[in-house]
Amino acid sequence: MRPAQRIANLPPYPFARLERVLSQLRAEGMDIIRLDIGSPDLPPAEPIVRALQDRAAQPDQHGYGGYVGIKPLRVAIAQYYRQRFGVELDPETEVLPLIGSKEGIANMALAWLDPGDIALVPDPGYPTYSTGPFMVGAQVHYMPLLEENGFLPDLDSIPADVLRRARLMWLNYPNNPTGAAAPAEFLQRAIDFCREHELLLCYDAPYCENTYDGYVAPSILQFEGAKEVAIEMNSLSKSHNLAGWRIAMAVGNETAVRALALVKSNIDSGIALPIQHMAIAALTGDQSWLQERNAVYAERRDIVIAGLEAVGIKVFRPKGAIYVWLRVPDGWSSADYAESLLRNTGVSIAPGSVFGEAGEGYARISLVQTASRIREAMERWQEWACKGGACSA
Numbered sequence: 001m002r003p004a005q006r007i008a009n010l011p012p013y014p015f016a017r018l019e020r021v022l023s024q025l026r027a028e029g030m031d032i033i034r035l036d037i038g039s040p041d042l043p044p045a046e047p048i049v050r051a052l053q054d055r056a057a058q059p060d061q062h063g064y065g066g067y068v069g070i071k072p073l074r075v076a077i078a079q080y081y082r083q084r085f086g087v088e089l090d091p092e093t094e095v096l097p098l099i100g101s102k103e104g105i106a107n108m109a110l111a112w113l114d115p116g117d118i119a120l121v122p123d124p125g126y127p128t129y130s131t132g133p134f135m136v137g138a139q140v141h142y143m144p145l146l147e148e149n150g151f152l153p154d155l156d157s158i159p160a161d162v163l164r165r166a167r168l169m170w171l172n173y174p175n176n177p178t179g180a181a182a183p184a185e186f187l188q189r190a191i192d193f194c195r196e197h198e199l200l201l202c203y204d205a206p207y208c209e210n211t212y213d214g215y216v217a218p219s220i221l222q223f224e225g226a227k228e229v230a231i232e233m234n235s236l237s238k239s240h241n242l243a244g245w246r247i248a249m250a251v252g253n254e255t256a257v258r259a260l261a262l263v264k265s266n267i268d269s270g271i272a273l274p275i276q277h278m279a280i281a282a283l284t285g286d287q288s289w290l291q292e293r294n295a296v297y298a299e300r301r302d303i304v305i306a307g308l309e310a311v312g313i314k315v316f317r318p319k320g321a322i323y324v325w326l327r328v329p330d331g332w333s334s335a336d337y338a339e340s341l342l343r344n345t346g347v348s349i350a351p352g353s354v355f356g357e358a359g360e361g362y363a364r365i366s367l368v369q370t371a372s373r374i375r376e377a378m379e380r381w382q383e384w385a386c387k388g389g390a391c392s393a
């Protein structure tokens with residue numbers, strides 16, 4: 001007996017491996033401050049939780065939730081897109097609820113790629129953009145997101161022979177892990193590029209509501225010609241602090257939405273009804289609490305930036321998402337730096353290399369602990385950095 005060859009080279013999901021190391025260190029008595037994974041620590045607004053509770057208490061809310069979700073949810077998603085982005089969506093053909101966007105991203109590969117096709121994937125980037133293609137026998141061409149290009153891919157550097165076999169491109173802004181935002185001109189250019197090369201543009205926008213310093217993130221569907229080539233994944237995980245409940249959406253190009261719905265209807269049986277009603281409450285209710293929530297992230301971000309700059313570490317001030325991207329000091333690999341920091345201080349961060357080769361030399365901090373815990377993490381980090389002589393403070 002043996003598992004499929006298809007998964008022989010599939011790496012374990014990076015954070016699954018880290019969990020094992022962390023539980024071992026905890027068992028040895030270490031106080032761990034987790035700044036690695038991006039699971040929001042803050043709760044959603046109270047009416048959202050109440051909608052979930054009310055529905056869960058009703059006797060007729062425990063059956064299957066429907067392959068394309070309930071119509072009121074698709075209508076609520078369309079209404080949110082109209083109000084937030086000025087984008088019109090047909091709830092019947094251009095909206096598909098997802099069990100979190102991770103499954104939508106993985107299943108998009110099944111829906112769109114044949115063996116031998118190429119997916120264009122940002123590096124560093126969310127790991128599922130490439131593991132989805134690997135699982136269906138497709139190949140990945142990485143598009144480096146370089147510091148000197150503002151963490152945008154250089155579309156002109158993609159070789160012609162790659163473009164001939166490429167069938168889709170992933171983009172993600174506000175960006176995980178770098179925190180970068182994409183200028184409107186770049187997004188319009190990406191749409192035009194995908195149209196020219198007959199690529200499906202898969203735009204991943206789970207951080208569109210996690211933005212700072214007055215920045216308002218767009219939807220890709222706001223741009224001219226987008227619906228001809230683009231599908232957007234959006235998620236309530238980070239936008240509305242609902243990561244554990246698993247609810248998200250794919251919207252946009254009708255052919256892509258239909259293909260994804262076909263795949264999903266053969267794999268899952270929809271989203272629990274109380275969760276769908278919770279999402280309706282989240283999307284149609286008062287959104288002003290998101291500003292207050294973002295102010296909490298911004299305060300944490302500022303503690304991190306001040307704490308690391310004090311020891312000479314270069315950090316990139318994020319415009320969006322819930323992370324701070326930083327350059328690891330010279331002489332360290334990302335993995336060695338993160339591991340050394342963890343074992344010496346209990347502060348757990350994500351080495352940039354888990355997001356791809358171009359992430360080497362960097363690391364990511366998640367802003368998902370209280371300000372006081374983050375302050376403590378910075379103190380431990382500073383003490384360690386100065387002890388090791390790597391401190392310019």
Ligand SMILES: Cc1ncc(COP(=O)(O)O)c(C=O)c1O
Nearest residue numbers: 038100101102126176235237248
């Ligand atoms: C860029 C990006 N896309 C997608 C996801 C998946 O989010 P979810 O499956 O919770 O909707 C994440 C989660 O961290 C992410 O960072």
